[in-house]
Every structure is written in structure tokens, then in C-alpha cells.
Amino acid sequence: MTNQNVVVPDAKKGIDITIAMALPKSLFSPVVPKPLPAAPGGYFTITRKRFSKKTETGGKISSWVDSMRDSSPTRVKSTTSLSETEEKNSWIVNHPSALNMFEQIVKGSKGKQIVMFLDYDGTLSPIVEDPDRAFMTNEMREAVRDVATYFPTAIVSGRCRNKVYSFVRLAGLYYAGSHGMDIKGPSKNNCKYKKGGVLFQPASEFLPMIDEVYNVLLERTKSIPGAKVENNKFCVSVHFRCVEEKMWAILVEQVRSVLNDYPKLRLTQGRKVLEIRPTIKWDKGKALEFLLESLGEYIIF
Template sequence: MKNQNVVVPDAKQGIDITIAMALSKSLFSPVVPKPLPAAPGGYFTITRKRFTKKTETGGKINSWVDSMRDSSPSRVKSTTPLSETEDKNSWIVNHPSALNMFEQIVNRSKGKQIVMFLDYDGTLSPIVEDPDRAFMTSEMREALRDVARHFPTAIVTGRCRDKVHSFVRLTGLYYAGSHGMDIKGPSKNSCKYKKGYQGVFFQPASEFLPMIDEVYNVMLERTKSIPGAKVENNKFCVSVHFRCVEEKMWAKLVEQVRSILNDYPKLRLTQGRKVLEIRPTIKWDKGKALEFLLESLGYANSTDALPVYIGDDRTDEDAFKVLRNRGQGLGILVSKVPKETNASYSLQEPTEVKDFLRRLVEWKRSSLQGPCRV
């Protein structure tokens, strides 16, 4: 693919245009990738051929249903077994609260530029039954706005970029929609950082747009018989929300999705929190988006930055893993229950994310470094 849709408005702003060229060399797989086992806390990837083969025996359908069940909120129990409490305490030791460890976190940032990355659903907004009503609170918006005044800030989400922008309504941020397949930076008139450039525009999967639209329309028709199923067109991926679907109907939903994918070998099926997602088979995810944005900001190989990524979804594990492998930055998982994760710290819910962001702003203000305008 010759044109990766990268726009650099002004070369003098300091980014080497070879970033995009280097990315393009390894972006697309020559064939549909072989299925990988589920990484700790990550998503599952399955090829059409092997998916069909295992579905014939019902094994793979059951596997997906089990995975869907695991992603559902835990049911309230009248008593908590001692072993479960012990497991949770052990998990907290290994993934302590980012609020309790706040001083340790900011001490790691001394002499470095904090760069903030945040998921949207379940992180900045609560998980709700209707994804079109996943609104963030005014208090969260205020906290996010203040963070963006002090730190380069990006929202990395599986949602359509325009949809999330309509929820957030802040101009001084980077927005990476469709799991990072649709990236756009702030305009020149927004907050300017010491490094990097504004106005970045990157869409590594633009050739898939007609196919995604086609699959979305087919999916709408095929899922009409499943009460509660909601299909969302997130521009470079199709999301099938099952949060309102009765558990007894999950197997039928997976089978419908599978039957559609049989005709589209260039697409793959992954799973997030209460959602099945159909994406292009390119080597691109939230981890790749994080690396691209760090490159865009001039911090790719710099020891002067501390990337902080906060997310709650399986797909955020790609970004957590990148930070762990780089040995630079830290991941914060938003979860009330223990999960396998590559994150270093935890927060329980969006209200704690808001509190963490507020404390970060207060700490920055106390350092007497003036804010810039968002």
C-alpha cells in the first residue's frame, strides 16, 4: 500500500517523515495470520479456516461463549470465599492502587515529560447498556481538560474517532479511534508541546473502509433476530455489543458473526469488554498506536518521557505490553476484580481515574510550571 494517509503539516516542527515509511513496511501481513493463543488479559485472534473447523464440533463456539462470560461483570455473591479474598489481596500486592502509590509514580517522572494515554469506555465513562449514551461526567471532562493543559494527552479507543470526540468535546487532545486505526492530533492553535507536532493524521487501514461498511450492513440484518444485540460502525471496525443479550443467546450471536466472516478472510474477530469486534487483518492495535503517537511527539527513543496508559479492556493489554517491553512508562488497569494483565498498577472505576487525574494536575501545578491553553 503506497499511501498510508499520513499528513505532516509543517516539516520544521521536528518529526522525521520516515516514521510513517518505517511503519508501512511491516504494517500488513501477506496472508491472514495464524491464530494465537490468548495472551494474558489480551484478545483472541482466530482465522476463518480454523474457526470454521472447530465450530463444526461446537468446541470453538463454546470457547467464545466462555470468554464472553469471563468478560461480563461478576455476579454479586452473598459471601466471599476466603480463597477468593486471598487471591484478590495477592493481586493487589502485584498491582497496587495508583492512588495509593501516587508518590512513587510521580517520583518516577522527575526530569521526564509525562505523556497520558486513556481508553474511553470503562475508563473515562462508565460501561452502560446503550453505548450511544456512554457520556462522561462534567467533572471527568474538567479533569481531562486540565490534564491536557499540562501533558500531551491521547484517547485511544475502539470507538469511532468522531463519536468519541463528540463525547469528549475537547480540542487539545490526540484522538486515536478504531483501536488506533484512525489517528488525528490537535490543531496548530491548540496546546503546543515542547516536542512533536500537531495536526497528525494517520489511517493505516483506509482501503478496508468499503468492506467494513458492507459488513456492518450485513451484520445489522443478521442480528435482528437476537434481542439486545447492538451493532456499531466504528469506521475501521464493526462492534457487536452483547451487554444486553441474554446469555443463552450468546452462542447464536457468535455463530451469526462467524457465518458472516466466512465471506471476508481479510477481517478477523476479536473480543473486548462485552463486545465482539471485527477488524482488518493488519498488524495494528492500541500498542502500535501508542508507539506511533510517541514517535509523533518526538519521544520514541527518548529517556525524557514517561508514558502513562490507563485502560480497562482486553485490547488495552496491547499497550500495557508495549510499555512493559520498552521498560519505559507504566500501565494502569481499571478493574474491580483481579485480571491477568501487563499493567503495573490498578484503579477500580472511572471515579478513581478522575481522582488520579486531578491529583496529577495538582502535583504539576505545585511544581510551578505554567499551563498552556486547551
């Protein structure tokens, strides 16, 4: 990797947390209730072997449903006895705000190139029931535009890259969609650095398979009210935010039955969503590394 002077959040801790807490709350729409924070890490992977063990015998599906329930940000775990204040304090300890150490950050950034990485859902936009309506406010858009004026800025999301761009509508940014599997930089006309048009798609061979799985899941989940299947180009998302909890086990079984026919795909779970992704060693963290290396080739320090 090119030797670079950059200041970025630790990708393993979740790039969305640091940036989201540093932006004013007023930039979010006031009519949308703020969700409870998700568990650290955002996503976790269930390997095919572990998933099979979960579903081989009766009652194993319920343990999977329990994990869905526990990772849902709009619920409080039934086993906890913490008060609201204690929960908030615990959250702050595990996810400290950059504002509380802003002077140290400024001091540490002297002589270094700052690069901004932002998530989209829950960071630039509120979490909403309908993923197609996760719009960012004009104030938030202007804030991102201002940041991009001074620092190279990238949006890294699990969403389809084109979908994220349709929400953000800022041409001078770098966009990494599908959990970093679809990366594109600004065109030469919109890029103020030496080069433009960074493009990288490490899972391009999976596109036909993803399209096929998407169509199969659309059919399999028709009978489950509230389930929404989203084609994010290099991964398929099954949203269960609007699905009644009593139907979660059925939804899991439907998704699992599809996954069994595609050994080159894996199942992950996020905030009110199940996702099917290619089994390649690539994620948002790898996307950040790729972008930093690409930026290092042509940023003038």
C-alpha cells in the same frame, strides 16, 4: 524512533487500568454500578484457524460461549471459590494502583516529559448497557482538561474517533479511535506545541469492506433481541451485553457466517462485545508508539 524522555504505562498491560485507578472515584456517576474488572489484556484474538476448529463439530460453539461468559466483567466465574475480598486482593496484586507508588513515579519522572494516554469506556465513563449513552461527567471532563494543560494527552479507544470526540469535547487532545487505526491530533489553533494536526489511518483501504460488513451484520442480527451493531469506522462491534445468554451461540454463528466471507478480517472478543477488525499488525500499542514518535518531533524538553 526519535529519542524521547517519556513516562507512559506499559501498553501490553492495558493503558486503561493505570489511569483509571489514579483518578478519584467521585468523578464517575454514583448511580451507575461499578462493574467487576475484566481479565488482564482487555482483548484477545481468535485466529480464523482456531475459530474454525471451534465450530467444525457439535458442541464447539458452546466452548466459544464459555469464553464469552468467562470474559464478561459483570459475571463471577462459576469455577472460582474465591471470596469477594480475595478476588479484590487478587485484582490489586495483578493491577497495582499508581497511587501506591506515587513517590517513586514522581522521582522517576524528574527531567522527563510525561505523556498521558487514557482509555474511554470504563475509564473516563462508566460501563453502561447502551454504548451510545456512555457519557462522561462534567467533573471528569474538567479533570482531563486540567491534565492536558500540563501534559500532552491522548484518548485511545476502540470506539470510532468521532464518537469519542463527541463524548469528550476537548479540542486540545489527541484522539486515536478504532483501536488506534484512526489517529488525529489537535489543530494548529488548539495545539501548544510546534506542530498540529497529526493524522494517521493505517487501515483506510478497509473502509468500504467495514461498511459492507456493518450493513450485513445489521440484517443478520435483527432476530436477536438486545444485539447492537456499532460501526466504529475501521472495525465493527457487536455488543451482546443486553442479549440473553441462551442466544449467545446463535449470535456467534451469525457473526462467524459473515466473517467467513471476508478473509482479510479477523474476530476479537472484548468486554461484552465481539469485534471484526482488519488483519493488519496495528493496535492500541502501535498507536501509542506512533503518537510518541510524532510528539517527539516537536515537544520542547
